[in-house]
Structures are given as structure tokens and as C-alpha cells.
Amino acid sequence: MEGEYKILCNNGKWEKKNKLTCDRKNIPEADVISENKQRYRYYEQVQYRCKDGYQGQFTLTCRGDGWIGNPRCTENTECGETPVIPNxxxxxxxxxxxxxxxxxxxxxxxxxxxxxxxxxxxxxxxxxxxxxxxxxxxTAKHCKPPPKVENAVVRTSYQKEYLSNSAVTYQCRDGYYMEGEYKILCNNGKWEKKNVACTLTYKMHFRKSHRRFLKIFQF
Structure with missing residues (x-):
């Protein structure tokens, strides 16, 4: 409220000397939704709506002893569904x-x-x-898809990225025989280097027969 509010009796009539006004009341949790101005006249009403994160709506009235009303906003504590957290x-x-x-x-x-x-x-x-x-x-660097091995397939389900310390297993196609290692491990973004190879079955039999022949010959 600005100034005083006095009336005088003048020749049988009350005469207003000063008009009562109220300065706009700032509410941190609410915005003015009616006419927004710096000063309001006596008995003028102002409507407020609570901001995001709060709920409620209220009206204040400019009266002789200042603003009359209940400027209350209730904090919204209902959070609802949680956001999606990848991984x-x-x-x-x-x-x-x-x-x-x-x-x-x-x-x-x-x-x-x-x-x-x-x-x-x-x-x-x-x-x-x-x-x-x-x-x-x-917690550690991921590995890209494992290296391809000729005439072999990866038995582990395909992924765009593989966690560190995860392993993949190779399997030779029909008619081929696995030589060397059949499993490799992802280690902090890199696949360990191992000899993984698939050889034609008849070639493998030939090699075994050839080795047996050499042993007999040497004997």
C-alpha cells in the first residue's frame, strides 16, 4: 500500500483526499496471469498461476490493509515415470x-x-x-565386432559392441575342420590375436596320413 487513506467530512459529504493503491506483489513460485502492472487500485484483483514444479492458482485483492488472499503454491512431488537410462x-x-x-x-x-x-x-x-x-x-573400452575368419561363423550372437572381457566362439562351416584356437577374448577395446583357421576336411586327413607315413618311414 502506498501513502495514507484518509477522508474528510466537508459540508455534509465525505471527501477522499488520497487514493489507496497497492504495489504489485511478487510471488517467486507464481506468475501473474491477469493484467500485469506495477500498481493496482483499491479493491482491484490480481490472478496468479503457480509455475512449473508447483500446482495451484489464487487471487489477491488490494484492500485498505494491503493485499488480501492466500498466495499459496504447493510443490509438485509426483514425479511420475523415471527417464530412460541407457545401459x-x-x-x-x-x-x-x-x-x-x-x-x-x-x-x-x-x-x-x-x-x-x-x-x-x-x-x-x-x-x-x-x-x-x-x-x-x-568400465573399459568396448570391442568392435570380431574379425572375420574364412570359412567360419561366430556362434555368439552378433552385437555392435562387445564388453571388455567378453569372448566369442568360432565354428567352421560344413566340410571344414578347426585348427588352432576357436575362442578369442575382448581386452579393453582390442581382440586378442590367436591363430583361428578352418581347413578343408580332406586336406586335414591328408596331413594326418602324411605324418603317419613319415613316422613309419623314419622307423
């Missing part, structure tokens, strides 16, 4: 009507997180200065 998930508490709700972060095997919980503020899940896609990060 991980959020475990939410059973009750979601409490303040300062937190959801526990669990990452998939081969991934870890720098933060343990995701807080809910104002009805929204808000990561602390981190994007949801960057929450669960690899």
Missing part, C-alpha cells in the same frame, strides 16, 4: 508423495555410474549436471 535403470522408491525423492541408479554389467541416485525436484527427475545417456559409462 542401466532407475529403481524408484515405493512411495512417491514425499519431498526429496531419490531413485537409485543401477548400471548393467560392464558399466558404472559416478552418481548413485537421481533426485526428484518440483515433480521432475533432474540429473545433477549430467545427461541421462552419460550416467552409465563403460
Amino acid at each position: 542401466g535403470k532407475l529403481v524408484t522408491p515405493q512411495r512417491q508423495n514425499l519431498r526429496h525423492i531419490q531413485a537409485r541408479i543401477t548400471c548393467n554389467t560392464g558399466y558404472s555410474s559416478q552418481i548413485g541416485h537421481l533426485p526428484c525436484r518440483g515433480g521432475k527427475w533432474i540429473p545433477d549436471n549430467i545427461s541421462p545417456k552419460d550416467i552409465c559409462t563403460p
